[in-house]
Amino acid sequence: xLLLTCPYCGIAAEETELAPGGEAxxxxxxxxxxxxxxxxxxxxxxxxxxxxxxxxxxxYGCGKWFMAARCTATLEVFGTYPAQVPGPPPEIIxxxxxxxxxxxxx
Amino acid sequence: MTRYSAFAIARExxxxxxxxxxxxxRATPKARYDAVIIGAGGHGLATAYYLGRNHGITNVAVIxxxxxGGGNTGRNTTIIRSNYLQDPSAALYEKARSLYxxxxxxxxxxxxxxxxxxxxLAQTHHEVRGYLRTVHANMLQxxxxxxxxxxxxxxxxxxxxxxxxxxPVLGALYQARGGxxxxxxxxWGYARACSAMGMDIIQQCEVTGVRAxxxxxxxxxxxKGFIATPKLGIVVAGxxxxxxxxxxxxxPVEAVALQALVSEPIKPCMDVVVMANTVHGYMSQSxxxxxxxxxxTDGFNNFTQRGSFHHIEETLRALIETFPMISRLKMLRQWxxxxxxxxxxxxxxxxxxxxxxxxxxxxxTGGFKAIPGSGWAMAELMAKGEPGPLAADFGMERFRxxxxxDESVAAGVAH
Numbered sequence: 001x002l003l004l005t006c007p008y009c010g011i012a013a014e015e016t017e018l019a020p021g022g023e024a025x026x027x028x029x030x031x032x033x034x035x036x037x038x039x040x041x042x043x044x045x046x047x048x049x050x051x052x053x054x055x056x057x058x059x060y061g062c063g064k065w066f067m068a069a070r071c072t073a074t075l076e077v078f079g080t081y082p083a084q085v086p087g088p089p090p091e092i093i094x095x096x097x098x099x100x101x102x103x104x105x106x
Numbered sequence: 107m108t109r110y111s112a113f114a115i116a117r118e119x120x121x122x123x124x125x126x127x128x129x130x131x132r133a134t135p136k137a138r139y140d141a142v143i144i145g146a147g148g149h150g151l152a153t154a155y156y157l158g159r160n161h162g163i164t165n166v167a168v169i170x171x172x173x174x175g176g177g178n179t180g181r182n183t184t185i186i187r188s189n190y191l192q193d194p195s196a197a198l199y200e201k202a203r204s205l206y207x208x209x210x211x212x213x214x215x216x217x218x219x220x221x222x223x224x225x226x227l228a229q230t231h232h233e234v235r236g237y238l239r240t241v242h243a244n245m246l247q248x249x250x251x252x253x254x255x256x257x258x259x260x261x262x263x264x265x266x267x268x269x270x271x272x273x274p275v276l277g278a279l280y281q282a283r284g285g286x287x288x289x290x291x292x293x294w295g296y297a298r299a300c301s302a303m304g305m306d307i308i309q310q311c312e313v314t315g316v317r318a319x320x321x322x323x324x325x326x327x328x329x330k331g332f333i334a335t336p337k338l339g340i341v342v343a344g345x346x347x348x349x350x351x352x353x354x355x356x357x358p359v360e361a362v363a364l365q366a367l368v369s370e371p372i373k374p375c376m377d378v379v380v381m382a383n384t385v386h387g388y389m390s391q392s393x394x395x396x397x398x399x400x401x402x403t404d405g406f407n408n409f410t411q412r413g414s415f416h417h418i419e420e421t422l423r424a425l426i427e428t429f430p431m432i433s434r435l436k437m438l439r440q441w442x443x444x445x446x447x448x449x450x451x452x453x454x455x456x457x458x459x460x461x462x463x464x465x466x467x468x469x470x471t472g473g474f475k476a477i478p479g480s481g482w483a484m485a486e487l488m489a490k491g492e493p494g495p496l497a498a499d500f501g502m503e504r505f506r507x508x509x510x511x512d513e514s515v516a517a518g519v520a521h
Contacts, residue, residue, distance in 0.1 A: 047357075
């Protein structure tokens with residue numbers, strides 16, 4: 001079972017306690033944007049086989065949204081961090097690079 | 107290639123079964139083909155077969171990184187039905203279902219199509235209204251389904267608990283010609299028929315790159331060398347996004363794990379397929395006697411071909427409520443497959459931003475039932491360069507244009 005530590009309440013939450021929220025750090029496009037941007041925002045996802053940044057909600061806990069860095073090919077969890085950031089924090093990036101030499105955020 | 111027949115069985119019986127040939131030839135890649143299909147699962151092989159049968163294109167290679175039919179073709183719960191709400195889906199899945207009816211004869215390979223009937227239980231008033239609407243839509247689409255009441259459900263499925271405490275059965279959407287088939291045999295049958303037409307099926311050959319010039323595909327790089335082709339079909343299910351990335355475009359798909367499991371074999375107790383979407387479980391009995399059980403998908407991206415354990419618990423909880431007699435059955439095996447989910451939960455059979463490169467993906471949790479129709483439509487698209495009537499609505503531009511084929515709303519769950 002997937003275990004993610006909620007960065008707000010500090011609890012190691014089991015998967016059944018959490019609600020998945022899809023890809024993190026999407027740039028949002030709304031009315032007035034081009035068709036390309038809106039389609040990409042709505043439907044195009046990175047869907048990587050490897051390092052993935054995701055939104056999760058501690059649904060049956062403190063209720064907060066947070067982010068997780070995870071590997072979709074091995075289910076390894078690199079870490080979690082608060083949702084109020086535009087991108088993954090440096091320490092998470094460093095931890096991923098230590099585990100996945102050659103990987104670069106992009 | 108020798109035909110399979112009762113006579114052939116008798117002949118081989120007399121000579122200790124020494125004369126059986128390989129079902130399909132072992133192939134090494136040639137330098138060039140008129141068309142290359144990536145993915146030797148059901149959909150890829152069916153595409154190759156109908157390219158030859160319907161369009162006379164037989165200089166074709168089907169390349170597969172693993173083994174033939176080892177992906178979702180060998181991992182599904184073998185259910186066949188076409189009781190869809192939306193017109194484009196009903197047309198495509200009914201084409202597939204009708205092709206299944208005569209597939210064994212056509213391929214000279216017993217795919218064990220068993221039109222044993224399929225029930226989708228209605229367990230809420232919302233579901234009753236939804237399925238009545240589907241029955242009416244199916245009438246207009248020429249798909250034979252009917253609405254049946256709880257008494258008829260109990261007649262068809264004596265082991266069902268009609269008066270469950272949470273969700274009593276209020277009726278069902280019944281498709282009498284829905285059912286199951288032997289999933290591996292569908293891949294094997296198509297492979298054998300393709301091989302008989304002179305096509306090459308190349309296993310353990312992984313595509314590592316797609317080569318293009320002037321915006322048109324020229325071939326694929328593989329672990330067995332470069333293969334030149336003017337026409338490329340990508341039919342790889344869970345890894346569609348990765349192969350599309352090699353071809354230089356992105357897809358509106360995400361990969362998640364879907365699970366299934368089978369019980370120990372028991373005596374025949376249920377001769378229809380039952381789907382219970384509100385409590386979310388579906389079950390049929392295989393010819394060996396195992397109860398074949400479909401589970402749910404995980405909510406997160408996953409390429410590991412194994413799903414979360416708690417989903418098994420949820421599925422079995424739902425099914426024990428619906429079929430109390432299975433509560434002491436032991437489960438024999440559990441497995442997962444990686445399914446590619448689109449935004450509207452309908453498949454993509456489409457041209458791509460790369461010229462002469464075509465894609466068939468996004469079948470999500472319900473691809474097996476569609477294999478013959480999907481191959482038929484994809485072959486037409488690859489042969490003519492433009493989609494025919496079956497594939498026209500399944501282009502990937504629908505996400506940009508907002509023309510969804512919204513079966514996720516129609517089905518409410520995986521379909």
